[in-house]
Amino acid sequence: MHQKNLNNTFTESKTGFRDRVYLLVGQIPSGRVMSYGQLAALCGNPRAARIVGGIAHHGPEHLPWQRVVKKGGGLASGYYGGLEGHKADLEREGVIVTDYKVVDIGNVRWWPDE
DNA sequence: CGCGTGACGTCTC
DNA sequence: CGAGACGCCACGC
Numbered sequence: 001m002h003q004k005n006l007n008n009t010f011t012e013s014k015t016g017f018r019d020r021v022y023l024l025v026g027q028i029p030s031g032r033v034m035s036y037g038q039l040a041a042l043c044g045n046p047r048a049a050r051i052v053g054g055i056a057h058h059g060p061e062h063l064p065w066q067r068v069v070k071k072g073g074g075l076a077s078g079y080y081g082g083l084e085g086h087k088a089d090l091e092r093e094g095v096i097v098t099d100y101k102v103v104d105i106g107n108v109r110w111w112p113d114e
Numbered sequence: 115c116g117c118g119t120g121a122c123g124t125c126t127c
Numbered sequence: 128c129g130a131g132a133c134g135c136c137a138c139g140c
Contacts, residue, residue: 017137036122040136049122051137056121058138071123078121086121117140125133 017043021055024112028067031094032110033102035071042112053078066090073105 020043028034036056037049045051049071056065057078066089069075075097079086083100096103 040122045136047123047135048137050120050135051122053121054119054138059121065121068121070121076121080121119138120136123133123135125131127129127131 017045017048017051018055020044021052022059022063025056025059025063025065025068027112028064028110030064030067031108033067033069033073033090033095033105033108034110035069037071038109038111039068067093067110069102069105073102075100075102 021039024034024039024042035049036052037046039052040046040048043052052068053076056068056076059065061080065079066086069090075083075086075090077083081088087097087100090097090102095108102108
């Protein structure tokens with residue numbers, strides 16, 4: 001037929017990774033943060049943290065990527081505006097940041113279970 | 115369809 | 128504690 005599979009890759013299982021990242025990031029409430037590895041794990045691959053970073057860099061700007069930090073609470077240098085911008089956006093939401101690292105990350109880390 | 119890549123993570127020194 | 132090196136894997140060309 002005329003339709004073919006085009007690029008196919010419409011298999012939810014595979015493209016799901018990137019889409020899930022978008023959905024999860026969009027679900028992070030204000031004042032809370034998630035780590036790249038955490039997002040990756042929830043997407044199905046705890047070792048795909050780097051992939052989440054790459055997706056974040058190229059992902060939609062309307063998503064709260066500022067709520068995505070490293071596992072230890074470290075901010076992302078590649079964030080639009082750099083560490084300063086990232087820090088400013090997090091503090092704006094009430095997240096305490098010191099030396100470009102989220103303070104008490106264990107308390108502000110958010111999980112979809114909540 | 116293979117290679118390089120990177121907003122990470124973990125180990126070692 | 129801090130910095131450096133390796134590994135890991137989805138994504139784009």
